Amino acid sequence: MSHAGLVEDMDALVRALQDSIVGGLEGADGGARFGSDAWERPGGGGGVARVLADGAVFEKAGVNVSRVEGALSPALQAKMPGEGPEFAAVGLSLVLHPRSPMVPTAHANVRLLVRGEKAWFGGGADLTPNYLFEEDARHFHRTWKAVCDRYDPAWHPRFKEACDAYFFLRHRAEHRGVGGIFFEDLGGDPRRELAFVSEVGRAFLPAYLPIVERRRALPWGERERAWQEIRRGRYVEFNLLYDRGTVFGLETGGRTESILMSLPPRVRWAYDHRPEPGSEEARLLDAVRHPRNWL
Numbered sequence: 001m002s003h004a005g006l007v008e009d010m011d012a013l014v015r016a017l018q019d020s021i022v023g024g025l026e027g028a029d030g031g032a033r034f035g036s037d038a039w040e041r042p043g044g045g046g047g048v049a050r051v052l053a054d055g056a057v058f059e060k061a062g063v064n065v066s067r068v069e070g071a072l073s074p075a076l077q078a079k080m081p082g083e084g085p086e087f088a089a090v091g092l093s094l095v096l097h098p099r100s101p102m103v104p105t106a107h108a109n110v111r112l113l114v115r116g117e118k119a120w121f122g123g124g125a126d127l128t129p130n131y132l133f134e135e136d137a138r139h140f141h142r143t144w145k146a147v148c149d150r151y152d153p154a155w156h157p158r159f160k161e162a163c164d165a166y167f168f169l170r171h172r173a174e175h176r177g178v179g180g181i182f183f184e185d186l187g188g189d190p191r192r193e194l195a196f197v198s199e200v201g202r203a204f205l206p207a208y209l210p211i212v213e214r215r216r217a218l219p220w221g222e223r224e225r226a227w228q229e230i231r232r233g234r235y236v237e238f239n240l241l242y243d244r245g246t247v248f249g250l251e252t253g254g255r256t257e258s259i260l261m262s263l264p265p266r267v268r269w270a271y272d273h274r275p276e277p278g279s280e281e282a283r284l285l286d287a288v289r290h291p292r293n294w295l
Contacts, residue, residue, distance in 0.1 A: 003119040006190055007067075007088050010112040013194070014065045014092035015048075017110075017201040021063050021094060022050050024205040028212055029055040034063065039255045044070035045088075049258040053265070057216055059099040062261035065092050068252060072115070076251055081185070082115025089113045089252070091123075092201060093245065095262040096208075101228035102218040104129035104136065104177070104211065105235065107262070108204045109245065110197040120185040121193045123200055124159065125207065126167055128177030128235060130228045132284045134294070136211045137178045141294040143207035144181045147199050151192070159183045164291040169238055175288045176238050227281050229268040236263055 022034045032055030040046035047066030052058055069088040077085060091111030098105065110123035127140045141160065148156035159181035167176035181200075186193055239246055239262050249259040275281035 003088075003114045003190070006112065006119055006194065007090055007114060009194060010090040010197075011067050013198055013201070014067075014090060014110065017092050017198075018048070018050060018063050018065045020202070021205060024209065025052070025058065025061055025063070025096070028209055029057045029061075031056040032058070034061070037258075039258065041066075041068050041070075041253055041255065043253055044068060047255065047258060049255070049261060051261060055099070057098055057100070057103065057212060058096055060097045060265045061095070062258075063092070063094040064258050064261060066090070066249075066254065066258070068254060070252075073251065076248075080113075080115055081120065082118035084116040087113065087115045087252075089248075091245075093262075094204070097232070097264045098212070098216075100216060100218065101130045101220050101224040102215040104215075105232075105264075106204075106208050108200075110201050111245075112194075112197075119190055120187075121190070121197050122184040123197055124163055124166075124180060124182035125200070125204060126163055126177055126180035126182070127208075127211075128231070130224070130231045130284065131280050132178070132287050133211075133215065136214065137292075137294040139210060140178070140180060140207050143203055144200075145295060147196075147203045148181065150199070151196050155183070156181065160293075167238065169234060169242070171241075172234065172237070173289065174234065174285070175291055176234065178287060178294065179291060226268070226270075227275075229266055230270055230273055231284075232264040232267040233269045236267055239263065 026033055032052050034050040034052045037049040045068030050063045052061040067090045071085045072087050093109040096106045105128040108125035112121050145156040163179045163182035164175055166182045246259055
C-alpha cells in the first residue's frame with residue numbers, strides 16, 4: 001500500500017498551518033515579523049524555518065515545517081516501527097518564548113511518519129508558564145478536550161496523561177509545565193487521523209492567544225525575569241536530554257539550526273536555587289511537581 005497521497009496531503013496541511021499560525025502570531029506581537037529560511041536536506045527533502053526575534057511580545061518564536069525522506073541508519077531502523085530502510089517524515093513544529101515572564105512559553109507539533117507499509121501520526125501541545133494562573137491552564141486544557149471529544153471522548157484523558165508522562169524531567173522530578181496533550185501512533189484510519197491533526201493545528205491559536213492577551217500587560221521586574229530564565233533552563237534540559245523530535249531530527253540529518261530553534265535566547269542556571277516558601281515561584285514549582293486535572 002502506497003502512502004504517497006497521505007504524505008502529499010500532510011505536506012499541504014502543514015504549509016497552510018504555518019502560514020495561518022505565523023499570521024496570527026504576528027498580529028498578536030504587533031510589531032516584529034517572521035523571516036523565512038528555506039533549507040534542503042542532503043539525502044532528500046527539506047523545509048522552511050519561520051523565525052521571529054526581538055518582538056514586542058515574543059522574544060523568540062519559531063514555526064517550522066519540514067518534509068524529509070531517504071534511508072534510515074541501521075540504528076534508527078532498529079528503533080522505528082515499519083520495515084525497510086526508506087522513510088518519509090512530514091511535520092510542523094512551533095515553540096514560542098515570550099518576553100514577559102507572565103506570558104507562558106508554548107509548544108505544539110503535528111507530524112506524519114511513513115516507513116514501508118506503516119504510516120502513523122503524532123503530535124501535541126503543552127504550556128510552560130513561569131507563574132501559575134489557573135484560569136490559563138483550564139482554558140488551554142478545555143480547548144484540547146473540545147478537539148479530542150469530536151473524535152473520541154476517551155482521547156483527552158489519555159493524551160493528557162501521556163503529555164504529563166512525556167514532558168517529565170526525571171533528574172529534576174519535575175514536569176516541564178502544566179501539560180496539554182501528546183499522542184503517537186493511534187492505529188486507526190489514517191484519513192480520520194489526518195483530519196484530527198488538522199484540527200489540532202488549527203486549535204493552537206485559540207488555545208494560546210487568549211492567554212497572551214490576558215497576561216502581556218502585567219508588570220514584571222528583575223526578580224521575575226531571573227525566575228523566567230531559570231525555568232527556561234529546565235526547558236533546555238528537557239529538549240536536549242529527552243525530546244524525541246530533537247533526537248530524530250539530528251539523527252536523520254535534519255537542519256541543526258531549525259531543530260535547535262526551540263531553545264530560548266536567554267537562560268540561566270543558578271546553583272541550587274530554591275524559591276521562597278509561599279512565594280508565587282514556589283507555587284509554580286508545586287504545580288509542575290504534582291500534575292493536576294485542570295478540568
